Amino acid sequence: MTPQMTVPINPPVDETIAQAAAALKGGFLVGMPTETVYGLAGDATSDVAVARIFAAKGRPRFNPLIIHVADADEAAALAEVSPRAAALMARFWPGPLTLVLPRRADCPISLLASAGLDTVALRCPDHAVARALIRAAGRPLAAPSANPSGRLSPTCAADVAEAFTRDQVALVIDGGAAPVGVESTIVGLFGDGAVMLRPGGLPRAAIETVTGPLQDAGHADADAPQSPGRLLSHYAPRLPVRLNATSVAPDEALLGFGGSLPAGALVSLNLSPAGDLAEAAAHLFAMLRQLDRSGAKGIAVMPIPGDGLGEAIRDRLGRAAAPRGAAA
Ligand code: TXA
Numbered sequence: 001m002t003p004q005m006t007v008p009i010n011p012p013v014d015e016t017i018a019q020a021a022a023a024l025k026g027g028f029l030v031g032m033p034t035e036t037v038y039g040l041a042g043d044a045t046s047d048v049a050v051a052r053i054f055a056a057k058g059r060p061r062f063n064p065l066i067i068h069v070a071d072a073d074e075a076a077a078l079a080e081v082s083p084r085a086a087a088l089m090a091r092f093w094p095g096p097l098t099l100v101l102p103r104r105a106d107c108p109i110s111l112l113a114s115a116g117l118d119t120v121a122l123r124c125p126d127h128a129v130a131r132a133l134i135r136a137a138g139r140p141l142a143a144p145s146a147n148p149s150g151r152l153s154p155t156c157a158a159d160v161a162e163a164f165t166r167d168q169v170a171l172v173i174d175g176g177a178a179p180v181g182v183e184s185t186i187v188g189l190f191g192d193g194a195v196m197l198r199p200g201g202l203p204r205a206a207i208e209t210v211t212g213p214l215q216d217a218g219h220a221d222a223d224a225p226q227s228p229g230r231l232l233s234h235y236a237p238r239l240p241v242r243l244n245a246t247s248v249a250p251d252e253a254l255l256g257f258g259g260s261l262p263a264g265a266l267v268s269l270n271l272s273p274a275g276d277l278a279e280a281a282a283h284l285f286a287m288l289r290q291l292d293r294s295g296a297k298g299i300a301v302m303p304i305p306g307d308g309l310g311e312a313i314r315d316r317l318g319r320a321a322a323p324r325g326a327a328a
Pocket residue numbers: 034036037038039040063064065066098100114117119120121123125143144145146182183184185186197198226227228229230
């Protein structure tokens with residue numbers, strides 16, 4: 001890559017926000033920090049900008065994008081907000097919860113961004129830079145995770161800059177390490193049902209205090225019309241991943257969790273020595289990236305408990321370990 005093709009990483013100051021907002025208004029893309037992972041942001045009302053997102057990610061066209069808004073009022077201009085949706089927004093926004101809602105008849109979001117569906121996925125990020133950028137751009141922003149399709153999600157600005165070229169992404173705003181570390185939880189509200197479409201940074205139990213028990217979408221997402229495009233093999237490091245490892249081979253890298261790690265790995269990292277699932281989520285993608293570059297033959301991952309953020313961590317690890325190209 002020639003130096004002038006490198007994506008600039010700019011500090012999160014007013015001048016950068018203005019520069020990024022101008023790029024977005026021109027239909028160009030910006031690397032945007034959020035509390036979950038970095039997003040590849042573009043004007044959600046522009047078919048051209050949305051097409052650029054798909055092209056840069058190499059993403060299958062049937063996979064719709066999450067639309068980022070600055071607050072619940074902006075969401076109400078885009079989607080039909082039921083009392084239950086309003087209750088979820090009041091309780092959890094801004095934060096790592098995406099709601100899939102019916103599009104309003106006058107919804108200005110590019111149909112390409114919702115892949116032709118009559119629903120739209122909305123999220124209000126809990127990150128000062130993201131919200132300042134949405135406000136400065138003056139329009140909702142489509143922003144999938146800023147990684148090439150099928151690869152690990154980015155949790156720092158450098159991850160984004162190294163994955164794209166300058167003709168794909170105008171600049172990345174440096175918002176530091178993403179504090180949550182896994183993508184938002186996606187809940188679909190269809191009729192009376194509330195469906196867990198993707199476990200993520202907001203634990204199931206918190207959402208269920210508002211909705212009651214969530215229905216499961218099942219894992220064969222490519223077949224399920226309400227959650228298109230969630231390929232089973234996703235979030236994949238280059239190395240093969242072995243789950244629930246209680247011992248490790250000398251040519252393996254170990255991704256540990258908790259107080260006692262099996263000895264003998266080529267290299268070991270610990271998601272959380274204290275066994276804290278929030279800390280483990282924040283470290284997950286960065287540590288997988290580091291182990292992927294370690295020269296090991298594969299990555300062995302210790303068992304992770306399934307409560308709280310453990311559901312999202314297990315989901316991402318399951319996808320990282322799935323046979324590559326698996327669609328169901
Ligand atoms: O934390 C996050 O949500 C990050 C940050 C950048 O905000 N964004 C993110 O976006 O993960 P993305 O585009 O990578 O995730 C898209 C997911 C896919 O699983 C897609 O199927 C689902 O959102 N989705 C989007 N629109 C949908 C819709 N109308 N119905 C059902 N699922 C939808």
